[in-house]
Amino acid sequence: MFCLRAWQCILIVVAISFTFHSANAAPTANPTLLSETDFFADIPVVLSATRLQQPVNEAPVATSIIDREMIDASGFTEIPDLLRLVPGFYVSYDSGHIMAVGYHLLHDRYVRHQQVLIDGRSVYSPLLGGVNWSEIPIVMDDIDRIEVIRGPNASTFGSNSFLGVINIITRHASQDRGNYIKVNAGTNNYRNGVYRHGSNVGNLDYRITVNYRQDDGFAKRFDGKKVNVITVRGDYLFDNNDNLSFKLGYSGGPREEDNAISSSVPNHIKETSGQFQQLTWQHTQSEDSEYQLQIYHNFNHDEQNYPGINYKNKTDRLEIEFQHQLKASDDLRLVWGASNRTDKVSGPLWVGTDSFIKNRIKRLFVNGEYQLDKATLINAGVLHEDNGTADKTLSPRLSINHQLNTKNSLRLTVSKATRAPVIFEEDPYYGGAFSGIVDLEPEHITTYELGYLTSNINNSISLDAKIFYDRIRGLIQYDQVGAQYIFYNLDDAWIRGLETSLTLRPSKNTRVIANYSHTKIKSTRNSVNSEYDIAFPKNLLSLLVIHDFSDAYKGSLGFYHRSATKGLARRASDPRTLDAYKRIDLRLAKKMKLFGSNSEISLTIQNFFDEVPYSRLMNYPKRQAYLSWQTNFN
Amino acid sequence: MDNQPIKNNTLISIPSLSVSIFCARVCLITTILLIFMISPSALHASDKSLLIVINSKQSLHHLFVAQLKTQLIDVKNTRCEIEAIDIDDWKPEISHHHSLTLSLGNRAANIISQRKLNQPVLYSLLPSLAYKKLVLSRKNCEDTQCSAVFIDQPLKRTLQLTKLSLPNLKVAGILSGRHHNNDMKNLKYFSKNLDIIIEHEKLMNADNLVSTLGEVLKISDALLSLPDPGIYSSRTVQNILLTAYRYRKPVIGYSKAFVKAGALFAVYSTPFQLSQQTAEVINVFFKSQDNRLPSPQYPRHFTVSVNSMVARSLNINIETEDKLQEKLEAIQNEEL
Numbered sequence: 023m024f025c026l027r028a029w030q031c032i033l034i035v036v037a038i039s040f041t042f043h044s045a046n047a048a049p050t051a052n053p054t055l056l057s058e059t060d061f062f063a064d065i066p067v068v069l070s071a072t073r074l075q076q077p078v079n080e081a082p083v084a085t086s087i088i089d090r091e092m093i094d095a096s097g098f099t100e101i102p103d104l105l106r107l108v109p110g111f112y113v114s115y116d117s118g119h120i121m122a123v124g125y126h127l128l129h130d131r132y133v134r135h136q137q138v139l140i141d142g143r144s145v146y147s148p149l150l151g152g153v154n155w156s157e158i159p160i161v162m163d164d165i166d167r168i169e170v171i172r173g174p175n176a177s178t179f180g181s182n183s184f185l186g187v188i189n190i191i192t193r194h195a196s197q198d199r200g201n202y203i204k205v206n207a208g209t210n211n212y213r214n215g216v217y218r219h220g221s222n223v224g225n226l227d228y229r230i231t232v233n234y235r236q237d238d239g240f241a242k243r244f245d246g247k248k249v250n251v252i253t254v255r256g257d258y259l260f261d262n263n264d265n266l267s268f269k270l271g272y273s274g275g276p277r278e279e280d281n282a283i284s285s286s287v288p289n290h291i292k293e294t295s296g297q298f299q300q301l302t303w304q305h306t307q308s309e310d311s312e313y314q315l316q317i318y319h320n321f322n323h324d325e326q327n328y329p330g331i332n333y334k335n336k337t338d339r340l341e342i343e344f345q346h347q348l349k350a351s352d353d354l355r356l357v358w359g360a361s362n363r364t365d366k367v368s369g370p371l372w373v374g375t376d377s378f379i380k381n382r383i384k385r386l387f388v389n390g391e392y393q394l395d396k397a398t399l400i401n402a403g404v405l406h407e408d409n410g411t412a413d414k415t416l417s418p419r420l421s422i423n424h425q426l427n428t429k430n431s432l433r434l435t436v437s438k439a440t441r442a443p444v445i446f447e448e449d450p451y452y453g454g455a456f457s458g459i460v461d462l463e464p465e466h467i468t469t470y471e472l473g474y475l476t477s478n479i480n481n482s483i484s485l486d487a488k489i490f491y492d493r494i495r496g497l498i499q500y501d502q503v504g505a506q507y508i509f510y511n512l513d514d515a516w517i518r519g520l521e522t523s524l525t526l527r528p529s530k531n532t533r534v535i536a537n538y539s540h541t542k543i544k545s546t547r548n549s550v551n552s553e554y555d556i557a558f559p560k561n562l563l564s565l566l567v568i569h570d571f572s573d574a575y576k577g578s579l580g581f582y583h584r585s586a587t588k589g590l591a592r593r594a595s596d597p598r599t600l601d602a603y604k605r606i607d608l609r610l611a612k613k614m615k616l617f618g619s620n621s622e623i624s625l626t627i628q629n630f631f632d633e634v635p636y637s638r639l640m641n642y643p644k645r646q647a648y649l650s651w652q653t654n655f656n
Numbered sequence: 657m658d659n660q661p662i663k664n665n666t667l668i669s670i671p672s673l674s675v676s677i678f679c680a681r682v683c684l685i686t687t688i689l690l691i692f693m694i695s696p697s698a699l700h701a702s703d704k705s706l707l708i709v710i711n712s713k714q715s716l717h718h719l720f721v722a723q724l725k726t727q728l729i730d731v732k733n734t735r736c737e738i739e740a741i742d743i744d745d746w747k748p749e750i751s752h753h754h755s756l757t758l759s760l761g762n763r764a765a766n767i768i769s770q771r772k773l774n775q776p777v778l779y780s781l782l783p784s785l786a787y788k789k790l791v792l793s794r795k796n797c798e799d800t801q802c803s804a805v806f807i808d809q810p811l812k813r814t815l816q817l818t819k820l821s822l823p824n825l826k827v828a829g830i831l832s833g834r835h836h837n838n839d840m841k842n843l844k845y846f847s848k849n850l851d852i853i854i855e856h857e858k859l860m861n862a863d864n865l866v867s868t869l870g871e872v873l874k875i876s877d878a879l880l881s882l883p884d885p886g887i888y889s890s891r892t893v894q895n896i897l898l899t900a901y902r903y904r905k906p907v908i909g910y911s912k913a914f915v916k917a918g919a920l921f922a923v924y925s926t927p928f929q930l931s932q933q934t935a936e937v938i939n940v941f942f943k944s945q946d947n948r949l950p951s952p953q954y955p956r957h958f959t960v961s962v963n964s965m966v967a968r969s970l971n972i973n974i975e976t977e978d979k980l981q982e983k984l985e986a987i988q989n990e991e992l
Contacts, residue, residue: 055789057762058781060883061807061911061924062716065890068897069918074969090902166902196895197902199863225891262890309916428973480824481971620867656863 066262067306075169079431079475080391082401082421083173084488086523092535093165095568095578097609097626099206099214099235099648101162102155105188106564106582108170109521109537115641116590118239119156119247119277125172125186126492126517126541129557131590134498135441135465137183140190141269143300143318146182148337148365148381149372151444157296157322159251159271161233163204163216166193172521173490174439174469176417177387177403180361184441184467185492192269195220195227195257200656208626208648211246212237216652228256242640244280244289249273263307269300279326282639283591292326292333310349314359317342331453335369338378343385358388367445374451381410381445399423409442412464421471433473433488440464447498447509456500456507463511466495482527492517501549515545515554531570538563553592556599559584574614580607589637596638603642606630619655626650704736704942707754709764712742717760720781720931724758727935736942743767751775756941756949758934765790769797776801776941776949780934781927783808783883787952803949805934808883809910809923810954811839812846813988817923817960818908819850820983821974822878827853828908829876831869831896833886834860843882854880859887866899873903880908881919893917906970915961920972922961923984929957960984 078085086108098104102121105111114122116131124133134151137144140160146153171179171187179187198220206214213236220229232252239245253271260266274295281287300318307313319340326333345359363385366378373379389403405417421435443462450456470491477484496511519541526534539562545554565581586599611624625647632645708724710717721740728736741750743764748771751757757777759768765779769791777797779787784806791802818825828847840856847854857872859865873879879900881888888896897918900907909919912926925933933956941949960981967974975983 055762055786056783056808056883056885057786058716058760058783058807059714060783060885060888062927063890063911063913065893065911065913065917067917068894069901069963069966069969073898073901074965077968077971079971080968089904193902194894194898197866197898199866259891259894654867656861 064262066259066265067309067312070304070306070312075167078486079425079433080399080423081171082178082403082419082423082433083171083175083435083437084433084471084473084486084521086170086172086486086537088168088170090166091533091568092566093162093168095576095609096566096580097578097607097624097628099162099212100155101158101160101165101168101190104168105170106580107535107537107566108172109523109564110172110519110539110541110562111170111186112559112562112584112587114590115240116639117243117245117280117282117641118237119245121155122152122590123155123188124558126519127185127515127543127554127557128587128590129554134444135182135185137179137181137187138190139179139187141192141300142302142316142343143269143298143320144180144182144339144341144363145320147322148339148445149335149367149369150446151182154294154296154322156247156249156277157273157294157324159253159273159296159298160190160192161216161218161231161251161253163202163218163233164192164198164229164231164253164255166191166197172488173435173471174417174437174467175403175419176407176437176439177389177405177419178357180385180387180405181363181383181407181409182441184439184465192255193229195229195255195267196222198229200654202652202654204650204652206235206648206650209646210238210644212646212648214648214650225259226256227258228254230254239278240640240642241644243282244278245282246278248275248277250275264303264305267300267302267304269302270298272297287331288328290326290328292324294322294324296320296322312347314345314347315343316345331371333369333371335367335372336378338364338366340364353393355391356388357390359385360387361385365445371453372446372451373449374454379445379449381448383410383442384408397425407440407442409464411445411448412440412442412462415440415442415464429478430474430476433471433475435469435471435473437469437471439467439469441467443498443509450500450507450509452507456509458509460508460510462498462509463496465497465511468493484525485522486524487520487522489520490518497545497552497554499549499552501551510548512548513546513552513554515543517544517558518542533568535566535568536564550594553588556588559587561585574612576611576613578609580609581605582607589639590641591639593638597636600637601635603633603635605633616653617655619653621651621653624650705754706736706738706756706758706938707751708738708740708758708760709743709746709768710740710760711763714761716927717781720760720927723928723931724935727932728938736938748773751777755947756938758938762786762790769794769802772796776803776947778802778934778937778941778949779804781807781930784952784954801949803937804952805930805937806952806954807925807930808954809925809958811843811882813954813958813984814880814908814910814923815843815846815850815852816987817921817980817984818878818880819852820980820987821921821962822906822972825852825877827855827876828878828880829872829905830854830856830880830882831872831887832856832858832882833884834858862892865892865895869896869899870903873900873905876905878906878908878920881910881914883910888914901970904970906966906972912959912961915963918963918966920963920966920970921974921980923958924961925955925958929959930955933957958984 088104102113102123105123106113110125112124112128122131122133132150132152138146138153169189176183202218204216216233218231234250236248251273255269258266277292279292280289298320302316305313322337324335341363343361347357349355363383365381368378370376385407387405392400401421403419408414417439419437423433425431442464449458473488475486494515497513499512500507500509521539524536541558543555563583567579570576583604585602589600607628609626613622627647629645634642751773759765759779760781765782787804855876859868906920909915909922911924915922960977962977
C-alpha cells in the first residue's frame with residue numbers, strides 16, 4: 023500500500039499542494055463595480071434539501087447534533103468518544119484501538135445494530151457488522167457535524183439502521199482555505215499531527231488532509247496504535263445546477279494486540295489498512311427537485327499473524343445509489359431512491375477462504391413528508407430490502423409531529439426495521455470452531471416513541487425528551503452445540519426508557535449541554551452468551567459546559583457518568599456487572615496571534631480525578647493530559 | 657424620421673429671412689451647411705422619441721425592453737417612437753435625434769456618461785452606487801438632465817424587512833470588500849432607528865473569507881448581505897452560505913437567486929417591476945411641459961422572497977412571503 027509512513031504522506035501532500043498553489047498563484051482580477059448582473063445572475067443552490075439538516079422538531083425520529091463547537095470543546099481525540107454527548111449512547115473500549123459504541127444495547131465489541139455513514143457512505147464492517155472506528159480514513163478536524171438518529175430509520179438510511187444511525191458529515195472543500203496545522207502531544211505517548219491544505223483551481227475546490235496519531239493504549243495492556251490517514255476531497259461546480267464531489271482516503275498503521283481475551287494469544291502486531299473512493303453527482307433540476315447519484319467503494323485489509331493463527335481478512339464494499347428529492351406540492355415532499363450494493367469478505371480464519379464471499383443487497387426506498395395542517399406533519403417511509411443473507415424485508419416507519427404552539431411540539435413514531443445477518447453470522451468458520459448450518463432470519467425491531475420538544479422564546483433553554491419502547495425479535499447469538507458454535511436467532515429483548523437532552527445558553531458566552539438516559543432491558547437468556555438484560559447501563563449522564571472567558575480564553579468541562587453494566591468480554595468468573603463510573607474532562611484554550619497567523623493553544627486533562635474502575639479488560643483510561651497547538655495561515 | 661429635425665430647424669431659421677434676401681440666402685446656405693457639416697447638436701429631437709441603449713449580450717436587457725414596450729403602450733396618451741440599439745453601435749449623434757435616451761445596465765452607463773449630450777438620459781437597471789461612480793462623478797450631466805431608476809433596494813427597506821421577519825434580531829453582521837464602500841453612514845443611521853446593531857468587518861484577503869465571516873457571525877444574529885461583487889459572486893456565495901449555515905445563522909439576501917441558493921429572505925425588484933417604473937418615469941417625462949425627468953429613484957415596486965426550507969432547518973419562525981410583502985408595503989405606503 024502507498025503511504026506507509028506519516029512523513030512520506032506529509033511530503034507527498036506538501037509537494038502536491040505547493041504544485042497546486044503555484045498554479046493558482048496568478049493575481050485575481052480586481053473586483054469590478056456592482057452591476058445589474060449581480061442582482062439577476064443565477065447562483066447554484068447551495069443549501070439544497072440534501073445539505074440541509076432536518077429541524078429536530080420535524081424529524082420523524084429523535085435526532086441529536088454534535089456540532090463543531092462541541093467537538094472542539096470536548097477535547098476528545100477519537101470519534102466514538104463524541105457519542106458520549108448524545109443521550110442513550112454508551113461508549114466503551116475493547117482495547118486502546120477497538121471502540122464499541124452502543125445505543126440501547128452494547129453486548130459485545132462487534133456492535134452490529136447501528137448504521138454509520140460518512141457523507142452518505144456506509145462504513146460498518148461487512149464481515150462482523152461492527153465499525154472499526156480506528157481504521158476509518160477520516161480526520162476528526164474535517165468533520166462539520168455529526169447527526170445522530172436515535173431510533174430505527176431504515177427507510178431513510180438503509181441497512182443496519184436498526185437501533186440508530188450515526189451520520190458523519192465532513193466540511194465542503196470550499197470551507198477550508200490555506201493551511202492548517204495542529205500538533206497535540208501528551209501523556210501515554212499520545213501524539214497527533216494534522217496538516218491540511220485547501221485551495222481551488224477554477225471551479226474546483228479541493229482539500230488534502232494528512233494525519234498521524236499514536237498512543238500507548240491502556241495501562242498494563244499491549245494495545246497501542248499508530249494511525250496514518252490521508253484524505254482528499256474535491257467539490258467541482260459544473261454550472262449552477264450540477265456539482266460533482268469526489269472523496270478519497272487511506273488509513274493504515276500498526277495496532278498492538280495482546281492476550282487480554284485469550285491467554286493463548288501472544289502479544290503481536292496487527293497491520294491495518296483501509297481505503298475508499300467516493301463520487302457524488304448532484305443535479306438541481308429546480309428549487310423543488312434534486313437528483314443525486316453516488317458511487318463509493320470501501321476496502322479494508324487487516325494482517326494479523328502469529329505462529330499458528332492467521333487472522334487476516336479483507337472486506338470490500340461497492341455501492342451505487344440513486345436518489346430523487348422533490349417537492350410534489352406545497353404540502354408534500356418526497357424522497358425516493360434505489361441502491362445496489364455488493365459486500366465481499368475473505369479470511370481463512372474467519373470465513374474459511376482466501377477468496378471473496380459475496381453478499382448482494384438491493385434497496386428501494388421512499389419517504390414522504392406531508393403537512394397535514396399548519397401544526398401537524400406526517401412522516402412516512404418504507405424500505406424494501408433484498409439482502410443475500412436473508413429474505414426480502416420491508417421496513418416501514420410512520421410518525422406524526424404536532425406543534426402544540428411555536429415553542430412546544432410532540433412526536434409520535436412507530437418504526438420497524440430489520441437487520442440482516444452479516445457474512446460472518448451467515449457463513450462463519452473461525453478455524454472450524456463455528457458452523458453456519460442454520461438458515462438465519464433477520465433480526466426484527468419495532469420501536470414506539472413519544473417525544474416532546476420545548477424551548478423558550480429566545481432559545482436559551484431547549485429540551486428534547488422522549489420515552490420509548492423497543493421490541494426486538496430474533497437477536498442473533500451463538501451457542502455451543504457439541505464441539506461447535508452455531509449462530510441462531512436466539513433471543514428477544516424488550517427495552518423501555520427515557521432520554522432527555524437539555525441545552526442552556528444562560529449568556530452569550532456560555533453553553534451547557536446535559537444528556538440523561540434511563541434504560542431498562544428485559545430479555546430472554548437462551549444461551550450463556552445472552553446477557554442482553556445487563557448489556558446497557560441503566561443510567562447514563564453527560565454534561566458539557568462551554569464558556570468563553572474572554573475573546574481569547576475559552577474553557578470547557580465534561581462530566582460523564584454511567585451506572586453499573588456488563589463489561590465487554592465478560593467471563594463467567596467475572597462479576598456480573600462493572601461498578602458505576604464517572605469521569606471529568608477539562609480543557610482550557612487560548613487564542614493568539616503567532617507570527618501573524620491565528621493560533622490556539624490548549625491544555626486538555628481527561629479523567630481529571632483518575633478514576634479507574636476494575637474491569638477484566640483493564641479498558642479504562644488513567645488521568646491523561648495533552649497540549650495542543652493549532653494554526654491557520656495562507 | 658431623420659428628416660423631421662431638419663424641417664424643424666429650417667422653420668426656426670425663417671425669421672432671419674426678414675432681415676434681407678441676401679442675408680437670408682447666406683443664412684440659409686450657412687444653416688444648411690452647418691446642419692450637414694458640423695453640428696448634429698443643432699438638431700432638435702422629436703417630441704416623443706425614445707432611444708434605448710442596451711447590452712445585447714445580456715438576455716435580461718432584451719426581456720426588459722420587451723416588457724417596457726408593452727408597458728409604454730399601456731400608459732395612456734403616450735405615443736412615442738422607440739428605437740433600441742446595442743451600446744457598441746451607439747454614438748452621441750444618435751441620442752441627439754431622440755428626445756430621451758434610456759441607458760440600461762453598467763456597460764451602457766459607463767460609455768454614455770463619458771459624453772456630454774444635449775438630450776436627457778435616463779439610466780435604468782443600474783445600481784445606485786454605479787450611478788454615483790459612473791454618471792455623477794463625470795459631471796457630464798450638468799448641462800442636460802440625467803436621472804435613474806436604481807436596481808437596488810433602499811437600505812432602509814431591507815432593514816425594515818429584516819425587523820419584520822426577525823423581530824428578535826439585535827445584531828446584523830456585514831461583510832464588505834476592500835474596494836467597495838457601502839453607505840455605512842446611512843446604514844448605521846437607519847439601523848439605529850430600528851434598534852439593530854451593525855457589526856461591520858472588511859475582508860482584506862479573499863483567502864480569509866471563511867475566517868473573517870466566522871468572526872462576524874460569532875457576534876451577529878444574521879449576516880446582512882449587501883450587494884458587493886468583491887464579496888458576493890456565484891462562486892463565493894456557496895462558501896458564505898455554507899459557513900453561515902455552520903454557525904446556524906441566517907443570511908439575508910438581495911436577489912431571488914440568492915434566496916433560492918439558501919439565503920433566508922430578500923427584498924428585490926423583478927425586471928418587470930423595474931421596467932414598469934421606468935415606463936412610468938418615461939411617461940412623466942413625455943407628459944411634462946418642459947420635458948423634465950423626475951429625480952433619481954429607488955424601486956417603488958418590490959417582491960419579498962422567503963426560503964421556507966432554510967427557515968425550517970434553522971428553526972426560525974418566519975411569516976409567509978405574502979404576509980411580509982403586505983406588511984412591508986404598508987410601511988412603505990405610510991412613509992409616502
